[in-house]
Amino acid sequence: MALPHSNSRSSIKTAVLRWTGILAALFIAFVFYYQDYVLDKAVRRIDNHARVVTSSLWTFDRSGPLAYLRLAAEANGYLTITVYDESDSVFLTLQGPPLTKTERLLNSLHLLPVHDLDTNIVYEDGVIGRIVTQWPNRSVYLYLNIFFWLALVLVGITLLLSLIDAKHSLEDRVKERTVALENEIAERKKTEEALRDQTQRLKLHVMNTPLAVIEWNIDFEVVEWNRAAEYIFEYRREEALGKVGYDFMLPDTEKNHVEDVWKQLTSNTGGYRSVNLNLTKYGTVKTCEWYNTTLTNRAGDIIGVASLVLDITERKRAEAENERLQAQLLQAQKMEAVGNLAGGIAHDFNNILQTISGNTGLLLIDNPADARHHARLQAIERAVRRAAELVRQLLTFSRKINSDLKPLDLNQEIRQIRGILAHTMPKMIAMDLQLDDDLPLIRGDSVQVEQVLLNLAINAMHAMIDGGTLTIRTNSVMLDESFCRKHLGAEAGPYAQLSITDTGAGIAKEALEHIFEPFFTTKSIGQGTGLGLSIVYGIVKSHQAFLECYSTPGSGTEFQFFFPALPETAAGLETPAEAEEMRGGTETILLIDDEEAIREIGREILSTFSYTVFCADSGEAGLEAYFGERAGTIDLVILDLNMPGMGGFACLQKLREKDPESRIVIASGYTPTDVINRAMDHGARSVIAKPFQLAELLRSVRTVLDGH
Structure with missing residues (x-):
């Protein structure tokens, strides 16, 4: 064992501590293992005792196992x-040898634990008793013995190391003058060899690390370039060596920032982290994270910079995508709230409009032309219809009603x-309509x-901030198979083409691929939700139509829509219904609505036309009137679905359940389409949407009463 010539005492102490730790760890591991081992062994022994005494316990022979158990107590x-x-x-009970004073002391210190061992005595698969022992675990004697020998070993190691150190010290003093040069040469060779090995290992590490490793001299020229740098920046090592960083890997937007970083690095020792946009050999822009450290010589002078580079382009894209998705989720939640709010507003607002419309209709009766x-x-009356149309547009936007x-x-x-x-477009924007007079009709929701x-016109306005021309053109076209192959679901045949063209700023190519995605927008915050074109796309698809977009930055944008033409046999616009005589009747009508104003105006309208009208303010009150005091007299029920209490739908079910012949007209300010469909499936004869005109109400009532 060779010890270093300096700091020998520290080395001895370190070695002793190391060996102490190793032996202590081994000792502790042995104790834990041996504790489990001896305990498991003791349990197996008592299981053996149980098997031995089985027959004696079965025959209640106390003398048989007594000698065996006494020997077992003494032996164990x-x-x-x-x-x-x-x-x-x-x-039977048997006392074994008691604990000695020393054992009692060790037991009180928890070094000699006494275990209660218990096992069942089984005879022919049945438990006929159990055996219980108090067994003192005397492993501590073994542990103390081992500990004693370990201490001796440590003392021996310490003495041995001290003797070796003393021997080396003596040898060093003897050889100090005679072999100084030999030792110096040997040490130099060893150092040089170690340095070569270390340099080789470092070079291999640098060349093979997944991080780009680039070393620069003081003039910002590349002096080292590893394989990862070749992969990230696409320059081979031979191409990169000697190049100046400003010249080949920085876009113009980053040069000032990197110049400031370089000045800071070459004027102060230490490190600097930065995130930069970098160019590859083939012009790709990548986002890289740089960890830069200055390199100094023995005199402390800065001689260059070492950089570790991590390509984080994909990570940045993922983070941006995550932020975009979170923003979309937030916007979607807002739109869900708008949709729910729209439904609630529609019901209340249409009830208000119904009151205005009903009173206006009555006044028109009293005020002829x-x-x-x-x-x-x-x-x-026209304003009421326009307001009702605005409510319908709001519901359409929030996807609360289907296309009509x-x-x-x-x-x-x-x-x-x-x-x-x-009235809304700036005067510097001209509008040019080029409409085909022979354009076929389509099936559409007005x-x-x-x-x-409107959406596309507003987008065009925003694109033509300095003025321009908005052209709306229609044509009758015949689409062929080549078009249909590009548009899934398209069928060859006649179509009505709609083109909307502006002369605005146009759309960048990279943005053009995303314009129909929900929440995608190139407008500033607060100027757009990113929903306009996605709603346009959804509406077009609901019409079984197709659209294309063409745009050139700086030259404008054109949207083309292709709507399937109606066959001539099916074509025919709805014409305004001729003014018909508003007919009343003598039947009895039950009007169920929670709004007092609706009940009052409904009663007045129907009474004016000779109907007998009774009102109820809830589903419960309506059922009581229909089957109670007015039983058998009600010819027609006008029912609002959106009411507190049991609600209109449950009321409808009860009416139809108890009287399958009941005639019911649904009148609601706003009810989702699926609920209306369910109401019709459950026997409602007709649906009239608030705000309805006086003539609409009378016509619907008369139609149901007459059985049409």
Whole structure:
């Protein structure tokens, strides 16, 4: 064993402590293992005792096992042995040798534990008793003996190391003058060899580490470039050596920042962490994390910088994607809240509009066309219809109602939207309509098509902040198989093409791929939700239509829509219904609605046209009236579904359950489509949406009563 020539006492102390730790660990491990071992062995012994005394316990022969158990107590050092029979009564008890004074002392110090060992006595697969012993674990004597010898070993090691150290010290003094040069040469050779080995290992480590390792001289020139750097920056080592960092791996936007970092590194010793955008050999921009450390010579002068580089491009993309998804989730939660709010507002707002509409209708009856206030009352009625349409648009936006597809003239919708845009579009933006007079009809939802036109017109306005031209063009086209192959679900045939073109800033190529994704927007915060085009996309898909977008930055954007044309046999626009005579009747009607104003205006309208009307403010009150005091007299029930208490739907079920012939008309300010469908499936005869016109109510009531 060779000890170092300096700090020998420290080395001896360290070696002694190391050996002490090793021996202590081995001793503790042995104790833990041996404790389990002897305890397990003791348990097996008592199991053997149980098998020996089985027959004696079965025959209640106390003398048979007594000699055996006495020998077992003496051999194993049991303090007591007790055998219990099947009823847990003591069969026999035997006292073994007691603890000595030393053992009692060790027991009080928890060094000599006494274990109560208990096992069952089994005879022919049945338990006929048990044997219990008090067994002192005397392993401590073995541990003390081992500890004593370990201490001797440690003392011997300490003495041996001291003697060796003294021997070496004496030899060093003798040889100090005679072999100084020989030792110096040998040490130098050894140092040089170790240095070569260390340099080789370091070089291998540098070349093979997954981090890019780049070493720079004081002039910011590459002097070392490992394989990871080749992989990240795509320059071979031979290409990178000698290059200046500013010249080949930095985009212009990063040069000032990196120059500041370099000045800080070359003027102060220490390290610096930075995150930079870097260029690869083939022009790819990567995000890299740099850990830079200055290199100094023995005099303390800075001679260069060593950099460890980690490519974090994918991590940054993942973090950005995560932030985008979190923002989308937050926005989706907001939109869910908007949708729920829209449903609640729609019900209450339509009830208010119903009151206005009903009273206006009654006033129009009292004010014929030549009356002074007739025109004003008609204006109020038109305003109510417009307000109801706005509510429907809000519900459409929040996906609370389904599309209402009917034969539709795109040209007519475009002309109507032009009037709206004329009041909102800046004067420096011109609008050019190029409409095909022979355009076929399509199946569409007027409100949703209007929303598509408005959304795209607003986007075009934002893109043409300095003015321009918004062109809306329609054409009748025949799509072929090549188009259909590019658009899943498309069928060749006649289509109505709608093109919306602006002369604005255009859309970048990388953004063009994402414009229909929910929440994607290139607008500033607060100027857009990223939902406009995704809603347009959803509406187009619900119309079984297709769309394409073409854009060139700086030249504008064009959206093209292809709506399946209606066959000529199916084509035909809904024409406004001719004014029909508003007919009443003498039947009895039960009006169930929780809004007092609705009940009052409904009673007045129906009573004006000779109906007998009774009202109820809840489903419970309606059932009591229908089957109680008014039983057998009610010809028709007008029922609101959205009410407190049992609600309208449960009331409908009870009415139909007890009277399958009951005639029920649903009148609701807002009820989701699926609930309306369920109501019809459960026997409702008709549905009329608030705010309804006076004529609509009378027509629906008369139709159901007449059985049409």
